[in-house]
Amino acid sequence: MWSLPPSDSVLHFLSLVAVAAQGMTAALAAGRRSMDWLGVCFLGCITALGGGTLRDLFLGHYPLAWVANPIYLALAGGAAFITILFARLVHRLKVAFIVLDAIGLVVFTMAGCDVAWQMDASLPIVIVCGMVTGCAGGVLRDVLCNDVPLLFRSELYASVSVVTGLFYATAFGLKLNAELWTILTFVLGISFRLLAVRYKWEMPKFVFTGDEERGS
Amino acid sequence: MWSLPPSDSVLHFLSLVAVAAQGMTAALAAGRRSMDWLGVCFLGCITALGGGTLRDLFLGHYPLAWVANPIYLALAGGAAFITILFARLVHRLKVAFIVLDAIGLVVFTMAGCDVAWQMDASLPIVIVCGMVTGCAGGVLRDVLCNDVPLLFRSELYASVSVVTGLFYATAFGLKLNAELWTILTFVLGISFRLLAVRYKWEMPKFVFTGDEERGS
Amino acid sequence: MWSLPPSDSVLHFLSLVAVAAQGMTAALAAGRRSMDWLGVCFLGCITALGGGTLRDLFLGHYPLAWVANPIYLALAGGAAFITILFARLVHRLKVAFIVLDAIGLVVFTMAGCDVAWQMDASLPIVIVCGMVTGCAGGVLRDVLCNDVPLLFRSELYASVSVVTGLFYATAFGLKLNAELWTILTFVLGISFRLLAVRYKWEMPKFVFTGDEERGS
Numbered sequence: 001m002w003s004l005p006p007s008d009s010v011l012h013f014l015s016l017v018a019v020a021a022q023g024m025t026a027a028l029a030a031g032r033r034s035m036d037w038l039g040v041c042f043l044g045c046i047t048a049l050g051g052g053t054l055r056d057l058f059l060g061h062y063p064l065a066w067v068a069n070p071i072y073l074a075l076a077g078g079a080a081f082i083t084i085l086f087a088r089l090v091h092r093l094k095v096a097f098i099v100l101d102a103i104g105l106v107v108f109t110m111a112g113c114d115v116a117w118q119m120d121a122s123l124p125i126v127i128v129c130g131m132v133t134g135c136a137g138g139v140l141r142d143v144l145c146n147d148v149p150l151l152f153r154s155e156l157y158a159s160v161s162v163v164t165g166l167f168y169a170t171a172f173g174l175k176l177n178a179e180l181w182t183i184l185t186f187v188l189g190i191s192f193r194l195l196a197v198r199y200k201w202e203m204p205k206f207v208f209t210g211d212e213e214r215g216s
Numbered sequence: 217m218w219s220l221p222p223s224d225s226v227l228h229f230l231s232l233v234a235v236a237a238q239g240m241t242a243a244l245a246a247g248r249r250s251m252d253w254l255g256v257c258f259l260g261c262i263t264a265l266g267g268g269t270l271r272d273l274f275l276g277h278y279p280l281a282w283v284a285n286p287i288y289l290a291l292a293g294g295a296a297f298i299t300i301l302f303a304r305l306v307h308r309l310k311v312a313f314i315v316l317d318a319i320g321l322v323v324f325t326m327a328g329c330d331v332a333w334q335m336d337a338s339l340p341i342v343i344v345c346g347m348v349t350g351c352a353g354g355v356l357r358d359v360l361c362n363d364v365p366l367l368f369r370s371e372l373y374a375s376v377s378v379v380t381g382l383f384y385a386t387a388f389g390l391k392l393n394a395e396l397w398t399i400l401t402f403v404l405g406i407s408f409r410l411l412a413v414r415y416k417w418e419m420p421k422f423v424f425t426g427d428e429e430r431g432s
Numbered sequence: 433m434w435s436l437p438p439s440d441s442v443l444h445f446l447s448l449v450a451v452a453a454q455g456m457t458a459a460l461a462a463g464r465r466s467m468d469w470l471g472v473c474f475l476g477c478i479t480a481l482g483g484g485t486l487r488d489l490f491l492g493h494y495p496l497a498w499v500a501n502p503i504y505l506a507l508a509g510g511a512a513f514i515t516i517l518f519a520r521l522v523h524r525l526k527v528a529f530i531v532l533d534a535i536g537l538v539v540f541t542m543a544g545c546d547v548a549w550q551m552d553a554s555l556p557i558v559i560v561c562g563m564v565t566g567c568a569g570g571v572l573r574d575v576l577c578n579d580v581p582l583l584f585r586s587e588l589y590a591s592v593s594v595v596t597g598l599f600y601a602t603a604f605g606l607k608l609n610a611e612l613w614t615i616l617t618f619v620l621g622i623s624f625r626l627l628a629v630r631y632k633w634e635m636p637k638f639v640f641t642g643d644e645e646r647g648s
Contacts, residue, residue, distance in 0.1 A: 031424025039368025208463025247640025
């Protein structure tokens with residue numbers, strides 16, 4: 001989750017879109033696990049708001065955004081519930097869905113950087129907080145669905161978040177024009193993500209099957 | 217976990233019963249995964265105290281109850297350990313067990329609402345905190361046992377918590393007689409849960425197996 | 433993770449070794465799940481720093497060590513990345529690896545006790561915090577790799593942490609010579625762990641397969 005970017009109404013609107021989009025991705029994942037309706041709504045909330053919650057816990061940034069504005073819970077849970085009713089339709093809107101999800105990733109990353117920056121975090125922590133905000137919700141979703149998180153295995157998702165965060169945070173460091181930079185970052189992030197999906201860009205995988213000698 | 221409801225000794229006693237009961241359910245789950253004795257005790261503590269811990273982290277409510285009163289750790293871990301010794305007996309006491317577990321759910325939910333209310337949370341957050349306190353421990357248990365959380369899939373467990381919280385929180389809003397309302401809520405919650413178990417009430421499930429186009 | 437033991441440069445150096453060692457164990461686990469390179473680095477950071485992060489959240493101990501010193505992130509992630517390149521070699525250095533890992537366990541446990549003690553936690557909480565710091569990172573690693581945590585199932589790992597913490601905390605209680613006690617604890621912990629690995633000491637397991645009557 002994220003604290004409201006108050007001045008910029010476009011970014012605010014995109015944030016709401018992002019919360020809803022993440023709730024919907026969660027619902028589709030829940031459907032593959034035969035969850036019941038309430039479980040679908042829970043998973044929607046955890047996926048959409050989990051990343052921001054983790055970031056706020058790491059930074060000691062209270063109150064959490066959804067505690068201050070419970071409307072986010074309603075939005076994420078509501079989007080998940082609506083997905084139950086229109087699952088086949090949502091599924092068919094493949095392109096729209098990928099775009100919405102990319103918006104979610106990029107907007108969450110930027111909002112996460114904002115919060116960390118306002119708390120005077122150092123530059124690496126600003127970028128880490130952007131990434132946690134953008135990506136951790138999906139990790140929680142996969143853990144609760146009993147999967148190895150796709151984030152760790154699949155196409156460039158975390159990488160997009162890192163690049164977006166780096167680019168965005170540079171503006172903080174250089175004290176550049178904030179609005180222009182916000183738009184530039186947004187366009188860059190979305191483009192990178194959509195190109196990665198379109199051309200199936202992947203990072204090299206590490207496969208190692210030797211007996212490990214010990215575990216925990 | 218929960219902060220002590222100090223004035224009401226019956227509710228306090230029920231809270232201790234609840235912690236022990238949750239530790240015992242965890243031990244039975246651990247047994248199916250062949251955990252070692254210490255692992256069983258850990259899982260007992262995480263299950264019994266995890267929900268309250270999460271709630272306290274979300275609210276920034278320090279110190280955590282088990283940090284302030286480590287006796288809860290001993291109670292949850294001890295109950296789990298005793299279950300190892302008497303597993304077959306515990307298993308046979310099916311009805312008693314279901315009742316204890318229902319008490320745990322309802323008492324934890326009420327205690328969670330209490331804490332959130334004392335921290336001036338809004339009504340939706342009071343109910344969410346009740347639900348997190350009542351249910352999240354079981355989710356953590358299932359994740360650590362490598363299962364899809366039953367909470368998201370099975371009979372009315374979270375629903376009982378939500379209804380209990382709603383009913384209980386109404387009293388806060390209306391400033392009704394607290395003690396009477398506590399008893400009423402308790403009876404309502406327990407009855408609802410036991411009826412749901414007895415008659416196998418279920419919420420509709422969302423099953424959707426279309427290829428999802430992307431993941432995290 | 434851990435806050436720097438500032439005065440003792442040997443313990444500080446061992447802490448850095450511990451972070452790197454935990455990052456490397458995580459990378460080997462990631463390799464068995466075919467994670468991509470960035471995923472390997474994430475898992476390294478979560479494994480090496482997750483335990484200390486949880487402890488700090490439980491205690492309300494801000495800022496988190498890796499937020500204050502992002503170099504730990506670089507160290508854990510870097511160690512994981514190097515393991516990708518030298519996996520076969522790292523794998524062959526079995527003995528060195530077990531020793532490094534044991535150092536990690538013991539040093540993290542002691543650092544966790546230190547932090548809790550400095551925050552005036554009670555003795556049981558000091559020991560629990562040592563154990564969380566030493567062991568929870570490995571639990572997170574296993575959950576993210578979709579395994580039942582080895583901690584709950586395998587040889588004496590948590591037990592070593594508990595014994596180390598008990599022994600170390602006794603010094604606090606008795607106000608003994610801190611440096612001497614630190615060295616003694618370190619030697620005891622490492623020896624216990626290595627003997628447990630060498631002779632395959634195990635704790636009894638609890639196996640129970642009766643139908644459980646309910647779940648969450």
